[in-house]
Amino acid sequence: xxxxxxxxxxxxxxxxxxxxxxFEMIIDIEVPALVRGKNPAIERSxxxxxxxxxxxxxxxxxxxxxxxxxxxxxxVKAAKRQDIRPTRRRGIDPFSxxxxxxxxxxxxxxxxxxxAAVARELNVCYATLQAWLxxxxxxxxxxxxxxxxxxxxxxxxxxxxxxxxxxQKAGLAFRKVARELNVxxxxxxxxxxxxxxxTGEVFKRTGRARDPLDHPTIDLQKVRELRKAGIILADxxxxxxxxxxxxxKYLKKVRAITRETFERRVPPSxxxxxxxxxxxxxxxxxxxxxxxxxxxxxxxxxxxMLFRKLAQVRSITGEDFRSRLFLPxxxxxxxxxxxxRKAGMSYKKVASKLNVPLHRVYCKLRQETF
Numbered sequence: 001x002x003x004x005x006x007x008x009x010x011x012x013x014x015x016x017x018x019x020x021x022x023f024e025m026i027i028d029i030e031v032p033a034l035v036r037g038k039n040p041a042i043e044r045s046x047x048x049x050x051x052x053x054x055x056x057x058x059x060x061x062x063x064x065x066x067x068x069x070x071x072x073x074x075x076v077k078a079a080k081r082q083d084i085r086p087t088r089r090r091g092i093d094p095f096s097x098x099x100x101x102x103x104x105x106x107x108x109x110x111x112x113x114x115x116a117a118v119a120r121e122l123n124v125c126y127a128t129l130q131a132w133l134x135x136x137x138x139x140x141x142x143x144x145x146x147x148x149x150x151x152x153x154x155x156x157x158x159x160x161x162x163x164x165x166x167x168q169k170a171g172l173a174f175r176k177v178a179r180e181l182n183v184x185x186x187x188x189x190x191x192x193x194x195x196x197x198x199t200g201e202v203f204k205r206t207g208r209a210r211d212p213l214d215h216p217t218i219d220l221q222k223v224r225e226l227r228k229a230g231i232i233l234a235d236x237x238x239x240x241x242x243x244x245x246x247x248x249k250y251l252k253k254v255r256a257i258t259r260e261t262f263e264r265r266v267p268p269s270x271x272x273x274x275x276x277x278x279x280x281x282x283x284x285x286x287x288x289x290x291x292x293x294x295x296x297x298x299x300x301x302x303x304x305m306l307f308r309k310l311a312q313v314r315s316i317t318g319e320d321f322r323s324r325l326f327l328p329x330x331x332x333x334x335x336x337x338x339x340x341r342k343a344g345m346s347y348k349k350v351a352s353k354l355n356v357p358l359h360r361v362y363c364k365l366r367q368e369t370f
Contacts, residue, residue: 277299
């Protein structure tokens with residue numbers, strides 16, 4: 001073997017040795033522990049190096065990786081094992097975000113604004129706001145609770161405690177106070193219960209006791225006047241815009257307290273001067289042969305009413321409107337009527353044959369028998 005060949009072989013061996021050492025270093029540094037198994041000595045050396053870099057003010061994992069000459073994966077693993085991280089992560093300063101103002105976030109949350117509304121107000125997406133606030137919380141431990149003003153019983157936006165006190169002094173119940181404040185009764189009771197727990201004040205009606213004779217829509221004195229004037233209960237209920245059962249129930253309660261009967265006092269009417277039954281016209285119609293029912297139709301009243309009034313007139317003056325005057329013979333063919341009656345026909349059939357009212361045939365033939 002020549003000297004030149006020996007030198008070449010020696011150089012090749014030296015180069016191979018250097019490549020092998022470099023390969024061993026790469027295997028030790030870059031291959032994850034899941035592949036090559038854990039090496040506590042190497043992990044401790046990485047931890048110490050990464051901790052030293054962070055203590056010196058390294059800003060990112062990438063800067064530490066470039067400074068130590070190892071992968072970012074190993075830097076992150078070493079930092080997580082020690083629960084440390086660079087001073088500035090991803091180049092974001094939590095106290096000087098380009099879009100998110102921390103003071104404004106605090107003010108909005110104290111005003112009861114949701115995180116979604118805060119994100120819209122700051123013109124950022126909801127995920128960005130949540131990620132940034134979570135990171136700030138991990139650094140300084142601050143939370144942003146939402147303070148709902150409705151949960152403060154002393155400063156409720158709809159329930160004014162001073163107004164509630166005034167209404168309760170006036171004797172209003174919780175239902176009417178809630179209607180006055182435009183809130184539901186359960187909401188009002190909940191706010192007052194929490195306010196009582198804070199201040200110790202008891203919210204009760206302090207006004208005078210309600211008079212059982214008082215009604216919000218029915219005036220008792222006016223009812224008395226209307227009943228004295230002879231107005232029926234249906235018309236009285238219509239005047240007060242209530243139903244007849246409601247009016248009767250109220251009057252029944254009043255009667256149980258005052259023993260007062262609400263009888264309708266109708267002034268006695270004079271049958272001789274009735275506004276709807278002029279006697280002179282009744283006499284004319286009766287002389288004309290009209291029946292009581294026909295007279296009632298002519299006067300536009302009920303036959304029963306006319307019967308009662310004529311009975312009262314008969315009891316006073318003795319005038320009898322039940323008897324009939326003799327009818328003229330020209331109205332009924334008496335000869336034919338007699339023949340039909342002798343043939344055994346009834347008054348109804350005779351009247352149908354002669355085409356005259358039944359009562360006329362009956363009265364005319366009865367008049368002839370007297």
